[in-house]
Amino acid sequence: MTATHGISFQAGPQQGKVNLMGLSRVQMEQYFLDMGEKKFRAHQVLKWIHHGGVTRIEDMSNLGRSLRDKLLGVAEVRPPEIASQQDSSDGTRKWAVRVDGGGLVETVLIPAGNRATLCVSSQVGCSLDCSFCSTGKQGFQRDLSAAEIIGQLWLAIKSYDAFQSGNGRIVTNVVMMGMGEPLLNFDNVVAAMDLMLEDLAYGLSKRRVTLSTSGVVPALNRLAEVSEVSLAVSLHAPNDELRNQLVPINRKYPIAMLLESCRNYMAAQMDKNRVVTIEYTLIAGVNDNVEQARELAELLRNVPCKINLIPFNTFAQSEYQRPSGNAVSRFWQVLVDAGYIVTVRTTRGDDIDAACGQLVGQVVDRTGRSGRYRAASDSDAQIITVG
Ligand code: SAH
Ligand code: SF4
Numbered sequence: 054m055t056a057t058h059g060i061s062f063q064a065g066p067q068q069g070k071v072n073l074m075g076l077s078r079v080q081m082e083q084y085f086l087d088m089g090e091k092k093f094r095a096h097q098v099l100k101w102i103h104h105g106g107v108t109r110i111e112d113m114s115n116l117g118r119s120l121r122d123k124l125l126g127v128a129e130v131r132p133p134e135i136a137s138q139q140d141s142s143d144g145t146r147k148w149a150v151r152v153d154g155g156g157l158v159e160t161v162l163i164p165a166g167n168r169a170t171l172c173v174s175s176q177v178g179c180s181l182d183c184s185f186c187s188t189g190k191q192g193f194q195r196d197l198s199a200a201e202i203i204g205q206l207w208l209a210i211k212s213y214d215a216f217q218s219g220n221g222r223i224v225t226n227v228v229m230m231g232m233g234e235p236l237l238n239f240d241n242v243v244a245a246m247d248l249m250l251e252d253l254a255y256g257l258s259k260r261r262v263t264l265s266t267s268g269v270v271p272a273l274n275r276l277a278e279v280s281e282v283s284l285a286v287s288l289h290a291p292n293d294e295l296r297n298q299l300v301p302i303n304r305k306y307p308i309a310m311l312l313e314s315c316r317n318y319m320a321a322q323m324d325k326n327r328v329v330t331i332e333y334t335l336i337a338g339v340n341d342n343v344e345q346a347r348e349l350a351e352l353l354r355n356v357p358c359k360i361n362l363i364p365f366n367t368f369a370q371s372e373y374q375r376p377s378g379n380a381v382s383r384f385w386q387v388l389v390d391a392g393y394i395v396t397v398r399t400t401r402g403d404d405i406d407a408a409c410g411q412l413v414g415q416v417v418d419r420t421g422r423s424g425r426y427r428a429a430s431d432s433d434a435q436i437i438t439v440g
Contacts, residue, residue, distance in 0.1 A: 070129045074102060074207065075200030077247040078254070090120065096253050102130055103254035106207065106216030132204040138212060145402030148208065152177065152201045156194050158232050160205040162224065163401050170226040173205045175242050176233025181267055183287075183300050185336055187368045188232045196238040202245035205231075206255060226261040230285070235264050236272035246282055259283065265332065270306040273314045277321040284318055285330040285361070286311065290340050291348035299340070312356050319357050328357045335381055336365045337374040346387035359394040 076084060081095040097115055101107040108130040110121055136149040136157055144164040149157050158174035179186070180193035206224060210216055215223040227249055229235040235242040242264070248254040249262045265285040266273060273284075288308070290296035296303040303311075315329045331353060335341045353360070362385060365375045376384075381397060388395045 070127060072131050072198070072200045073098060073128050074108075074130050074132055074204055075198055075202070075241070075244060077199070077244045078251050079247075080244065088123070094120065099251070099253040103203075103207070103248060103251075104216070106211050108132065131200065132207050132211075133201045135208060135212070141402035141404050143401055143404075146209075146212070147402060148205075148212070150174075150201075150205060150208065152197060154195070158197065158201075158205075160209060160231060161402065162209050168225045169223060170228055171206060171209050171224045172228050172230050173202060173245075174231030174233055175202060175229055175235040175238050179233050180237065181234050181300075181302050183267060183289075185289075185299060185334060185365060185371065185373050187370070190370055196241060197233070199241040199244040199248075202241060203248045203254075206249065224255075225257070226263070227257060228263045228265060228285070230263075230265045234267055234269065236266045236269040236276065239272050239275065243276070243279055246280060250282070260327070263330070267300050267302055268306050268311040268314075269302065270310050270314045273311075273318060277318045281322060283327070283330070284315065285332055286315055287332045287334075288349075289332070289334050291345050291352050295340060295345075299336075308352070312352075315356060315358075328359055331356070331358045331360045332363060333360060334363045334365050335376045335384060337376040337380065339373065341376045341380050341384055343383055343387055346384045347391075350388055350391035350393065353393070359396070360388055362395060362397045364398070 071084065073081065073084075078095070078099060081099055082092045085092060085095040085098075094116065098113065101113045107113060110116075110124050110128065110130065113121060116124070133153075134151040136151040139147050141147070146162045148160045150160055151157055156177035158177055160174060161172040163170050163172070174197065176196050177194035178191040179188045182189040206227060210223055213223045229242065229246070246262055246264070249257050250259055259281040260283055263283040263285050264276070264280075265287060267287045276284075287300065288296070288311075289299050290303075290308075293303060293307045296308060306314075319325075319327055319329060333340075333349070349360075362381060364381055365373055367373070367375055385395050385397060
């Protein structure tokens with residue numbers, strides 16, 4: 054995959070310095086060509102940053118002194134800052150990450166067997182206001198830069214001191230399921246995902262990088278043209294009437310349009326065996342009865358998909374309730390009987406409030422923000438969860 058979308062170089066704290074951390078391979082090559090340097094210099098720098106975990110340009114020894122001196126004047130490698138880090142007894146690790154301007158986002162690493170999935174944020178807050186989501190309740194503050202998005206992966210690997218040990222393989226999967234709607238921060242998210250897949254950076258397989266969207270259809274159509282990552286769609290309701298209430302963007306892009314866009318995304322992939330993950334947050338008495346499960350089974354009949362059920366995670370300002378285990382099982386059974394592959398997210402990181410957002414909530418409580426659920430799933434159908 055090549056990234057041809059617009060280059061927006063991020064200024065660092067020192068006026069005018071380009072933050073090399075957020076440049077995709079194509080952007081980095083262009084940057085060095087524009088400086089009158091050869092392309093392979095871009096590749097060396099990518100490796101220093103994303104294979105080696107190096108941020109000091111002075112330490113990039115194979116660049117040669119004059120290029121290093123030149124770069125020091127115009128560029129920097131600046132990851133976001135860790136505001137706090139917490140470890141759960143089950144191995145889940147969670148960070149509150151401070152971004153330029155003082156905002157906080159969260160990142161969670163969930164190990165499971167021989168995998169570890171990193172849940173990454175794309176925006177500070179979110180403008181879409183889904184009724185069951187506490188990020189939505191915070192409103193939208195700003196988009197993260199590409200450096201701040203890929204920087205979450207960089208920080209996670211750094212925190213395990215794992216850059217030296219096997220190319221950062223401490224993280225095997227990434228899900229764009231932290232704060233924010235990734236498709237509303239398109240260019241920066243695509244540049245960061247390019248780095249996740251890029252061999253000169255993290256080299257993750259396209260099946261192991263998943264973008265989750267609430268259904269920004271025009272942006273999803275564009276994504277099909279520039280990306281091959283796995284797709285998860287937050288459906289949460291089997292009909293437009295209910296989805297309009299839960300996921301307001303449905304009024305603009307209703308279910309039929311969204312599912313058509315999903316089918317097109319899958320059709321655009323080289324590998325025709327790929328499926329979209331349908332995320333369905335189960336809320337007691339709202340969208341969790343057996344009739345609704347049947348309606349969902351019918352709705353998805355022609356969509357190549359698997360279904361991930363997420364029992365609702367309660368938070369302070371929400372009146373919704375988590376359904377009982379029996380209700381979840383009944384819903385699950387209907388879908389399984391209809392022939393679907395269905396996973397149910399289990400809770401991880403309870404002792405550190407890894408139902409993410411809660412950490413950010415603690416740190417910034419004085420501003421009145423509350424905890425929020427963040428979930429991670431694995432595009433290869435593994436059943437894992439934070440929540
Ligand atoms: N904005 C994107 C990605 C982030 S949300 C999206 O909406 O898809 C990641 C997943 O967590 C989404 O499926 C979202 O609907 C779900 N989610 C949000 N709040 C939740 C809650 N309180 N309980 C359970 N799932 C929740
Ligand atoms: Fe935004 Fe996703 Fe939360 Fe909806 S569920 S408000 S799109 S983060």
